[in-house]
Amino acid sequence: MALKLENVSKTYTRNGLDVLALQEGSCSIEPGQFIAVCGPSGCGKSTLLQVSGGLMRPDAGTVTLDDQDIYALSADERAGFRGASLGFVFQQFHLVPYLNVLENVLVASLALPAKSPASQRDARDRGLALIDRFGLRDRAFHRAAQLSTGERQRVALARALLNEPRFILADEPTGNLDEANGEEVLRHLAECAEQGTGVLLVTHDARAAEVASRVVEMEAGSIRDEAMPWGVA
Amino acid sequence: MKLSHLVIQEISHRRLNFLMASLTIAVAVACAVGVVTLLRGYEIHTAAQVAALDDEIRKITKKMGFNVLILPRELNLAEFFADDFADQTMPETHVDLLAQSRDVMTIQHLRPALVRKIAWPEQNRDIIMMGVRGIVPFAHRKAKKPLADPVPPGKIDVGHLLARELDLAPSSSLTLLGESYEVNKVYPPRGNQDDITVWIDLAQAQQILGLEGQINMIQALECNCASIDRLAEIESEVSAVLGDQVQVIELATTAIARAQARTRVSEAGAATRNRVMRLAAMLIPMVIAGAVVIVGLLSLANVRQRRPEIGILRAVGLRSSQILRVFLAKAALVGVTGAVLGYVIGFGVAVAIQSQWSGDPTQQLGLAVLFIPVLLLTVLLLTPLLSVMAGWLPALSAAAQDPATILHEE
Ligand SMILES: Nc1ncnc2c1ncn2[C@@H]1O[C@H](COP(=O)(O)OP(=O)(O)O)[C@@H](O)[C@H]1O
Ligand SMILES: [Mg+2]
Secondary structure, three states: OOEEEEEEEEEEEEOOEEEEEEEEEEEEEOOOOEEEEEOOOOOOHHHHHHHHOOOOOOOEEEEEEOOEEHHHOOHHHHHHHHHHHEEEEEOOOOOOOOOEHHHHHHHHHHHOOOOOHHHHHHHHHHHHHHHHHOOOHHHOOOEHHHOOHHHHHHHHHHHHHOOOOOEEEEEOOOOOOOHHHHHHHHHHHHHHHHOOOEEEEEEOOOOHHHHOOEEEEEEOOEEEOOOOHHHOO | OOHHHHHHHHHHHOHHHHHHHHHHHHHHHHHHHHHHHHHHHHHHHHHHHHHHHHHHHHHHHHHHOOOEEEEEOOOOHHHOOOOOOOOOOEEOHHHHHHHHOOOOOOEEEEEEEEEEEEEEOOOOEEEEEEEEOOOEOOOOOOOOOOOOOOOOOOEEEEOHHHHHHHOOOOOOEEEEOOEEEEEEEEOOOOOOHHHHEEEEEHHHHHHHHOOOOEEOEEEEEEOOOOOOOHHHHHHHHHHHHHHHHEEEEEOOOHHHHHHHHHHHHHHHHHHHHHHHHHHHHHHHHHHHHHHHHHHHHHHHHHHHHOHHHHHHHHHHOOOHHHHHHHHHHHHHHHHHHHHHHHHHHHHHHHHHHHHOOOOOHHHHHOHHHHOOHHHHHHHHHHHHHHHHHHHHHHHHHHHOOOHHHHHHHO
């Protein structure tokens, strides 16, 4: 049931120079857990999140979900896996500018194979419920540009949750938000974890430690997970 | 929500990109449709002009009668219509020789005649009597509608002036040189000696004049195929058959002028058409190629602009084939819009240009004559295909975008 990273490494090459962004990192997350990976900017948090989420193949090591190596899948199978099992939240929200709030949430349903009218109605109902839950009921038919940053991030969170994923991967979700909105987003993430979703939050926001069930420190590409014996770099 | 929703919403959000791409396609389509429609109109226009001239030629020829005379060599032209009229005759068989010949191309409607100015004792006046038989058909040509009918024996055709002065009408009777005839036909005024002429059966005339088997003219109509020096050409053809026993004279008529005009119009029409076709054959592919390049670049700009969107769609789980479909569907819609718009513009411009022509054929025949169903069908099918081809590479590049790179960029 766990999403597991074992000895993953990732090196970028820029202008002929190698940047070691992730160094034999290991970490594991179970549904219902809320892990916060904290560390200074540039330490490799985003790299860790993308490798975990099947968005970027590591140079070495494996990422497995239920013992299935996700990088052994084809690109399309991996996309299907992301659509069904993962939800992403980013610092920049990444809403589709020409869609309204509800449509932005429903974008996630495009990844699901079943397109029967019943499943479409289902998705719409779930979307509306999430919009309601995040206090966006009046905003359902507004465009992203008409929303405040806090509202945008809650739309992104609703989109991440639409397909009822087992894990949410959040990259600095509070980075562009004021204090109150940041806290609200963290609270929602904690709520998700309570309801059984695994949450992997990478951030340099110190408040994350208050809501997470476990905090993992990261520094210069090394991840120090006290709970995992092999995770010590 | 469906994928098509993304396509429609994006188009309505970024109208300028869609509009520019569609307009580019529309311009290319309008050029092609305009030229083809104009050519169609031009063809109809030329055909109408030629038909009008043909009609005029037929009318004039009918009124003027024949315009080439083949006469005995010794006949003095000055005496032709003089008092004692020409004595010289030639054998009636000449006409058969001409009709049998394969070399005589420039004349048609051969009609042998024996003509004399005679006194009409019963009416105490001079008239021209012409013995005629029907048109002698050429042995080696397609039969034509005869330009003149024979006069049956015992009947008589009467020129306009005589009929008026003597109060003659078809089926009234008259006596000429002791013989009585029934009036067969009365001719409309022609403004020449025909107006004081009577026509009777050739054999009867030969008998009256004691000139059995003799004629003194062959009337003919020159065809429209002769060159500028037509008379010399006709003469050489005729003398190839009959030697130097005959001479050919040409009666200048309006029909010749019209016939020349007709030739000019249809030749100029074909020449202009060929010129335009050659120009179009060069221009249209160039315009289309230009449109494909521009639409390709606009698609590429669109892909660039939509990188963040592509990144998040991929992260959310859309397969790259879905991204490809989103961009290709847009390209197809650009093509359909451009095709419809371009067809309407091209057709409209062609119609507007034609309305400036004198004798615009659409005024009489309606706009429908310019409508070419195959053209519309081709445009509607081919344009979206072309647009999809133009958007193919940009769409492929969109589908190949790496979501991690895009999402990490910001
Ligand atoms: N595409 C890239 N090419 C080259 N270097 C990169 C790229 N992405 C990130 N890096 C480098 O890798 C390191 C880790 O980056 P990142 O994972 O974004 O860290 P964080 O999210 O903790 O700020 C940084 O030094 C960064 O400059
Ligand atoms: Mg980062």
